[in-house]
Amino acid sequence: MDESVMCPRFQKAMGMMSQRWTGLVIYQLLSGPKRFCALESSIGLSGRVLSERLKDLENHGIVKRVVFPETPVRIEYSLTEKGLALEPIVKEIEKWSQTWVPVESDSL
């Protein structure tokens, strides 16, 4: 009946942050530039999806990709100003989790 009376900016932001892995990619990049394989192994997602997410985040102006033509080639992903501005969100999630998420027995 309704189909969204919510703010479209907010919905877009939420849609982005609600994509699987996006939050963890940003969290990892908040501690500095990272390479593809470093993200892959620290987050534990498939290369296929990581590649997809990094492209999306680049298209959204949140992540930038820098190629160092060394040997073998090194490519670093880092946050733009827009991406760095996401830090308070990640910090709040971290804070909430420390207070409210139990560690043992999968919280059911």
Place this chain on the structure above:
Amino acid sequence: MDESVMCPRFQKAMGMMSQRWTGLVIYQLLSGPKRFCALESSIGLSGRVLSERLKDLENHGIVKRVVFPETPVRIEYSLTEKGLALEPIVKEIEKWSQTWVPVESDSL
């Protein structure tokens, strides 16, 4: 090689918030208790998934479900203390979106 050296509480929290629709359900409930069909129409997700999400959130102690045996029966979903504690996260996403998300031309 690595398989997560991240804090497990943080990862759980992020995993939950990164599920599609979860953030918007919480956002809607932050403005007070809501009924199933109200959430369905304001968010624009399928009843199948809404039902699934509400059960998950209930199991995580974030949402509570209250039955009013009126006629027709009324069921209200609302946030627990743990759920209300998510407000700062949602507010930060809102703030970020107001500053950084463009409205027109799907941000590509």
Place this chain on the structure above:
DNA sequence: ATTAGTTAGTTACTTTATGTAAGTAATTAT
């Protein structure tokens, strides 16, 4: 020169998640 190794991906195929639409149960209104 051939084989193996590295990084940053991509491709093909499978499994899981989500969407769509119809159905159910309890009740009231016509």
Place this chain on the structure above:
DNA sequence: ATAATTACTTACATAAAGTAACTAACTAAT
């Protein structure tokens, strides 16, 4: 008796994510 409402569930279709093997460009070793 038929239709309507709310809060779901079920069956089936499509989209997203996981898995594993492959590619391209290069180096290092045999």
